[in-house]
Structure formats: structure tokens, C-alpha cells
Amino acid sequence: MDFEWSAQQRALRDRVLQVARERVEPVCVERGYDAHFTRDEMRLCGEHGLLGLCIPSADGGGGHGLLDTACALEALTLGCGDVGLGFAIAAHLFACSTPIAEFGSEKLRQRVLPRLGSGEWIGANAITEEGAGSDVFAMTSSARRDGDFYVLDGAKSFVTNAPIADVFVVFAKTDPSRGFLGISAFAVERDTPGLFIGPGLAKMGLSSIPASGIDLRNCRVPAGHRIGDEGQGGVIFGRSMLWERAGLFAIWTGDMQRRLAQAIEHVRTRRQFGQRLSKKQSVAHRIADMKLRLESSRLSWQRACWMVDRRTATALDAAMAKVAVSEAAVASSMDVIQLFGSKGYLQPGGIERALRDAMAATIASGTSEMQRDIIASELGL
Helix, strand or coil: CCCCCCHHHHHHHHHHHHHHHHHHHHHHHHHCCCCCCCHHHHHHHHHCCHHHCCCCHHHCCCCCCHHHHHHHHHHHHHHCCCHHHHHHHHHHHHHHHHHHHHHCCHHHHHHHHHHHHHCCCCEEEECCECCECCCHHHCCCEEEEECCEEEEEEEEEEEECHHHCCEEEEEEECCHHHHHHHEEEEEEECCCCCEEEEEECCCCCCCCCCEEEEEEEEEEEEHHHEECCCCCHHHHHHHHHHHHHHHCCHHHHHHHHHHHHHHHHHHHHCEECCEEHHHCHHHHHHHHHHHHHHHHHHHHHHHHHHHHHCCCCCHHHHHHHHHHHHHHHHHHHHHHHHHHCHHHHCHHHCCCHHHHHHHHHHCCCCCHHHHHHHHHHHCCC
16 A cells, blocks of 8 residues: 655645645734635635635646545645634535536536636535434425426525525425435525525634525526436435545644644743653653544545545545544644643633634534444444
């Protein structure tokens, strides 16, 4: 097994890391990490190819597979401390662009994907509802055919990027009697009559992401904006989750590496009781554990992404990667707060933000409990 990155992969990582440090990070610092990023920031990322990483080159994107895309996202959050921005870009790519690229008609792809890849448009995904979170197929949103249109009704919650999004991948039931096979997916543009964007959500972490619910009230969507066949929504969602659970969480290994470097610098320079903190065995072991979690997490998502690119990945592979990285991110963020002590607990230092952001990792894209259910099921339990 060869673990060496290709020259092209190294070049992509180095380029994204440089862009993150020199172009993106200064903008994030100026606005403040807990303030919402702007469309201009997303366009800046689009100008440097970050919003089209895994969009096919024929559709105006970078044409990268999931492994390369995740590698680039890790470099983004290593170079820029705004995990929320990285999360928003991953949602734009994996939950909106990828379903359209893989299942959309040629006409729909030509209309939507070049705009998403350039940053002219921002993408979002709307599947979660107040009564259908982990149990997404309990959704009540409906879509009925009416000539050359579908009429969508329902309410979606927790839609990342919603307040600034231009196109939404929306899931709704076209035939409630068929369960998994009765769900369809649609690309709904922001100016579609009957689509209403709800008020922004105040969140514990990932504070820079604007997010809200959306309402669909007699929302008429052209039939050509259906993604895939009618009733194929469950398959489309499952494929999207493979991409997301395998690749999204690379943003947290980028942040974990950044926080590890901060912690090492702190314990090397901070002196207590006449010696550096790094000379305390309990401190050194905590740093060692952070390094172990970082490397094992990285290997986990790299393996899962490699398998997705080869179309051999299963729900088990993605679930294991998701749990491994998300829970490691929480543990390591708690470690870095402990190492910084009271300074880590205070908001002005920015250390505590790592924990607030990491908590989302164990919930987004399916909770850790859900992932363990998947793992157990795949093991025949």
C-alpha cells in the first residue's frame, strides 16, 4: 500500500494552504471568526477554485475526486482558522454540487454547476425537518406533479448557507406510500416563487456560517429541475452522505493540526514551578495523545475517501471515518483548552472556539449514535 502523495496532490495542497494563509485568513481575522462570512468571501474562495474542487471539469469545475478535495479542505482549515467557512464550502460541494453533478440532467448541470464552481452561486441542501432529524425519511415535505412543474410544500430546518444561498437541493416525498422509494430531489433556485428563507439561527459553534430554515409554500419548480428520476431521492441522499461523511471531516483534522501546533508552542514557552510545562509528563502525554488522534483520524478519512473514489466504499466505511474524526476533534479541543488553562477558557484567546466548533462534528451529517447504529448493522448485529 502506497501512502505517498502524488506530485499533483502535493501541489494542490500547497496551493490551497498558501491561499488560505495569504488571502482567506486575513479577511476572516478582520471580520472576526464569530461573525458571518460574506458572499464576497465565498467568491474569493471561488476565484481560487475552492468552490468547484469536485465539480467535473466538463461542468466548469476542478475535476478532482473526493480524496483530493478532502486534502484541499484540510489545507484550508490548517491555513485559516475559520472552521465554519470550511464547513460551508464542504456543504456547498458535497450536499449540493455533487448530487447535481452525479444525478442531474445535462441541461440542469449546465445551468447550475458552472455558477456553483465559480462562486457566482452558493449552494445549500435542505433535507432536515423539525420532526425528521436523524430519521430523515420521516420527512413530511411533499412534491406533486402538475404538468411541467412540481409543487413543493413543507418546511426545512438547519439549512447551512440558506440566508445567502442561490440554489437548494431539496428532498420531498412524491409518493409517501413507497417509503425510501417515494422521495425525490429537486434543485430549487432562490428566486422561485413560494420559497421563503427563515430567520438566521444562533448556534453554539461554527458561528461564521449563516444558517436558517426554509419554507416551501405552493413552490412551483420546473420538472427539469428534478435531480435524477422520481423516487430516486433516497439513493441520491445516500450517495451524498458517502461523500460528506468520508470527506467533510477533513476540515477538522486541519484544525486539529493547527491547534496541536498552538499547544506545543504554549507548553514549550509557558513556565510553572520553575520549569517549562512541556517537562511535565502529564502535559507531554496529553500532547502525544493529540498527535495520535490527529494521525489516526487523518488515515481514517483518507481511506474512506480513497474507497469512495474507487466506488468501493460502503456506509460502514463512511460511518467509521465520521465517528473517528468527529470524536477525536472534540477530545483534542478539550485537551488544548486544558493545556492553556484559564487562557483557553476565555473567549478573547480563541482557544475555546475549537470546542464549540468541534461539537458540531458529532451531530452534523448524522450523529455519532446514528453512525454506531450503521456500523453495528453493517456488522450483522
